[in-house]
């Protein structure tokens with residue numbers, strides 16, 4: 082099953098490689114990984130989405146907790162959570178296609194953030210499913226490039 | 241008071257109670273070496289290869305329970321310690337490794353003798369540091385020693401750039417450490433203690449399966465008390481040997497691939513297993529799906545990641561083994577007091593005794609005038625020393641025979657590379673132990689292959705008059721590999737015959753140590769005695785039966801009861 086882990090870490094050199102090295106060294110999966118500073122000085126938050134059975138996820142969480150530079154690990158899959166991911170998608174958009182692409186952008190409530198002579202760059206935020214749906218729809222116009230942030234997530238206030 | 245980084249380091253080692261450390265100089269640590277004469281309470285042992293230094297620090301740590309320390313230069317000095325760091329990591333041994341590093345402004349530029357040792361050792365240290373700010377040096381050293389010996393112990397490396405060794409700052413050594421990401425859980429949970437006590441009272445076929453954690457947490461006395469008071473048979477892993485007296489009726493012997501018949505059958509038929517400070521290594525469990533299928537499994541370990549890693553455990557307990565066993569003994573006493581009692585496991589003890597009697601450890605004795613059996617050498621050592629010595633081992637058949645045929649009675653009397661199986665470990669580890677206990681008899685049970693991996697440390701032993709005794713079980717083979725080739729690879733002895741070997745007696749003499757050779761069984765005891773009485777490092781080269789095998793043996797991947805017996 083897919084799990085989203087939220088990991089508070091000391092923001093110091095090497096911490097990312099400690100975490101990623103743990104995953105590669107022990108044969109765990111990283112599906113997506115996102116790191117950014119938090120409000121607290123010297124503390125960063127990593128969001129990792131990973132897959133594995135219960136026993137593997139338990140090992141991943143314990144192994145992460147064992148790292149000295151990891152302050153806290155929460156498995157957000159165990160609680161109600163909001164999960165979002167942001168993607169930039171560059172699609173070819175010659176004259177004839179443009180109108181339909183813009184209609185889809187409208188339906189998905191995403192936005193065009195850059196325009197070229199024959200291409201558009203779209204920014205979309207949502208769940209993984211929503212991003213995948215957009216990719217599927219855009220495929221036939223010719224996707225030139227995508228960049229994704231990986232999932233970020235938070236515990237919902239009302240549990 | 242302002243001190244240089246080099247002074248801060250040495251001053252702090254003193255504050256941590258370090259009396260001896262092991263090292264080898266180089267450009268990136270000259271500043272530290274320059275200061276060593278100013279710290280006469282810190283004895284430095286100059287090794288001949290950095291792998292020797294780290295194994296010595298490790299052997300010192302295993303024998304004393306204190307943190308072992310080694311100091312090496314950047315680049316090749318640092319990389320030469322990696323095998324030893326991994327060795328200590330696998331066996332949870334507290335060592336602190338100080339490596340010099342190129343000056344901070346050069347880091348990342350492929351400077352002369354620069355290597356990213358923090359990157360290289362990240363997966364084989366408990367934690368490591370690159371110090372970039374002189375004001376953080378003292379705190380880093382404090383943390384390193386704290387991490388190395390608390391929780392599940394392990395190696396911690398500090399990489400110290402040369403310019404920091406020269407910079408100055410006001411020195412104050414912190415009294416306490418606080419790390420928000422590190423907080424090992426020691427105290428046993430009262431309810432769990434009660435639960436385990438109840439399980440033990442009810443159990444008909446209980447077994448204690450003790451690992452290295454019993455020794456590192458100092459739980460041997462409590463484990464022994466529990467086993468003796470309530471009649472619970474005890475088996476131990478290679479790392480656990482010595483945690484329970486080998487001559488006690490409750491002792492089953494080591495379990496696993498080369499474990500005893502009684503231990504492997506007891507585990508396989510147990511209805512309750514108390515796994516204390518052990519980690520269900522594949523050399524212990526054999527085929528996992530058939531391991532201890534009848535047992536309720538209780539697992540006590542300080543490291544949560546060890547629990548539920550390989551084997552499903554019914555009662556997982558994260559706690560310090562000593563504290564838990566102490567609490568368990570108290571709880572058991574209370575239950576007995578309450579009158580409910582813990583009925584004796586009479587039938588079970590009869591059964592385990594029968595297994596022990598039926599299949600003790602044995603070997604085919606040498607024919608009259610035939611070649612010496614390697615097992616008999618270990619037995620002779622046990623007999624001559626009456627068990628009063630520290631045994632280090634190399635790796636291979638010699639290691640297994642040293643584990644099987646010596647009766648360990650006390651913790652910290654066996655120094656052996658269990659997890660990593662590092663050939664070349666034993667001799668330097670023995671030197672480290674000897675440095676800690678100059679008066680004790682320290683013996684390295686060696687193989688002719690392994691001993692050549694760190695043989696250069698003979699110079700170190702001679703130089704500091706650390707009179708370690710190396711007893712080579714010389715079979716002319718990389719014996720353990722040859723055994724596998726014999727049993728599982730059609731006797732294709734490819735590259736395992738060591739027919740070109742040095743004359744170990746002359747080699748010892750060349751280094752200024754004493755050399756002995758034994759080829760006849762009748763000379764064995766006398767020669768060993770003579771060597772043990774010689775007040776300098778010795779090699780005793782015992783020429784043994786070349787094709788002797790280690791038995792019992794559970795072939796890799798088979799279940800524990802599928803044993804090849806003698």
Ligand SMILES: Cc1ncc(C[n+]2csc(CCOP(=O)(O)OP(=O)(O)O)c2C)c(N)n1
Nearest residue numbers: 636637638661663687688689690718719720
């Ligand atoms: C550094 C290292 N390299 C290779 C091995 C694989 N290995 C395990 S046992 C063994 C043979 C050891 O030979 P020897 O020291 O003569 O011991 P014996 O088995 O003959 O007693 C080898 C090569 C190892 N454990 N460590």
Ligand SMILES: [Mg+2]
Nearest residue numbers: 687688717719
């Ligand atoms: Mg050999």
